Amino acid sequence: MTMRIVSILLYVLVFSAPSFPQTPAFTIGMSQCNLGEPWRVQMNADIKKAAAEHPELRVTFKDAQNDNLRQSAHIDEFIRSGVNLIIVSPKEAAPLTKPISDAYKKGIPVIVLDRRILGNDYTCFIGADNKKIGRAAGRWIAKLLGGKGKIVELKGLMTSTPGQDRHFGFREGIKGSGCEVIFEADMKWLEPNARKEMESALSRFSQIDLVYAHNDPGAHGAFLAAKAAGRDGKMKFIGIDALPQEGRMYVKQGILAASFEYPTGGREAVETALQILRGKKVAREITLPSRVFTKDSIDKGGELLP
Ligand code: FRU
Numbered sequence: 001m002t003m004r005i006v007s008i009l010l011y012v013l014v015f016s017a018p019s020f021p022q023t024p025a026f027t028i029g030m031s032q033c034n035l036g037e038p039w040r041v042q043m044n045a046d047i048k049k050a051a052a053e054h055p056e057l058r059v060t061f062k063d064a065q066n067d068n069l070r071q072s073a074h075i076d077e078f079i080r081s082g083v084n085l086i087i088v089s090p091k092e093a094a095p096l097t098k099p100i101s102d103a104y105k106k107g108i109p110v111i112v113l114d115r116r117i118l119g120n121d122y123t124c125f126i127g128a129d130n131k132k133i134g135r136a137a138g139r140w141i142a143k144l145l146g147g148k149g150k151i152v153e154l155k156g157l158m159t160s161t162p163g164q165d166r167h168f169g170f171r172e173g174i175k176g177s178g179c180e181v182i183f184e185a186d187m188k189w190l191e192p193n194a195r196k197e198m199e200s201a202l203s204r205f206s207q208i209d210l211v212y213a214h215n216d217p218g219a220h221g222a223f224l225a226a227k228a229a230g231r232d233g234k235m236k237f238i239g240i241d242a243l244p245q246e247g248r249m250y251v252k253q254g255i256l257a258a259s260f261e262y263p264t265g266g267r268e269a270v271e272t273a274l275q276i277l278r279g280k281k282v283a284r285e286i287t288l289p290s291r292v293f294t295k296d297s298i299d300k301g302g303e304l305l306p
Helices: 002-016 038-052 068-081 093-105 130-144 161-174 191-204 216-228 247-253 266-277
Strands: 026-032 057-063 085-089 110-113 124-128 148-155 178-186 210-213 236-241 258-261 285-288 291-294
Touching: 026 038, 026 068, 026 266, 038 057, 038 085, 038 266, 057 068, 057 266, 068 085, 068 093, 085 093, 085 266, 093 110, 110 266, 124 130, 124 266, 130 161, 130 178, 130 210, 130 236, 130 258, 148 161, 148 191, 148 216, 161 178, 178 191, 191 216, 210 216, 216 236, 216 247, 236 247, 247 258, 247 291, 266 285
Parallel strands: 026 057, 026 085, 085 110, 110 124, 124 285, 148 178, 148 210, 210 236, 236 258
Antiparallel strands: 258 291
C-alpha cells in the first residue's frame, strides 16, 4: 500500500512539475583587452544588454587588463572550457593572432571586434572604418583652420590597427593643405600619457593651433595640459569615440571642437553571434557607420560621415 502511495506521489511530482521551455543554451566567451577606459566599459555594457534580450545566451566576460599575455591565456581558457563562440576585442594585432587562430581552427566561431588581428583566421570582423574617420577628421580640421596651421598629433597605440588607420587616414585628409604636423607621439590610447606628451609639445612649441588625438581621453589629456599652461584658449582639440558621457559631453562643454564617433559594436556582435550559432552564414566584414559631433550638430544627433 505504502509503495503504491509513493509511486503515485512520484508520478504526480514528475508529470505535474512546471515545464521550462527547451531553449538551447549557448555560451559566449567575451575577451576584452581592458576595462580601464570608458569606451570599453560601454562595449561590455552594450553586449550585456543585447544578450539579455536572448535567454538562450550566456556570456562570460574576461578583462585582460591591457596585457597581451593575459588576453591570450583568456582565449585558451575559453577554448578549453568549450564555449560555443568567442567575441574578442584584442589589444594588439600580432600577439593575439595565434590564440585567435587556434580557436578558429578548432572550429569555434570567432567575432573580432574593433581592433584587427593579422591573417584571416576568424569568422567575422566588426568595426567602423578608422581610415575613413581619420581622413574625415583631416579634411574637417584643414577646413576649420582655414587651410593652414600647426598641429600636434597624439596617436593611439601604433601596434593596434585603429591607431595605424586613424594616423594614415588623417595624413591623407590634410594632404595638399597648409596644415603641418609639428609634433607627434604615441600616447597608447591613455589620457595620462597624452597629458605628458602634450606637456613636451607645449614646452617645445610656442604656437600650436590644434591637437588631433586618436581618442577622446587623449584629446582631454592634451586639453588639461594646455589649460595648466594657460594656453587652452589658443588652440582647438579634436578627438574620436564620441561617447555621450565623454566626447559628446566635452563638445557640449566647448572643450572639444569635434568628436568623431567610434561605435562599440557590442549590440552588432551579439546579433551576429546569434546568427552564427543558429547556423546562418554571416558577412566576414561588418562596417559600422560613424558620425561627427560638433557644437552646431550635436543637438541634431551629429552628422553621418559620407
Ligand atoms: C579604448 C580605445 C578607444 C578607441 C579604441 C580603439 O581602449 O582606446 O578609445 O577608440 O580603443 O581600439
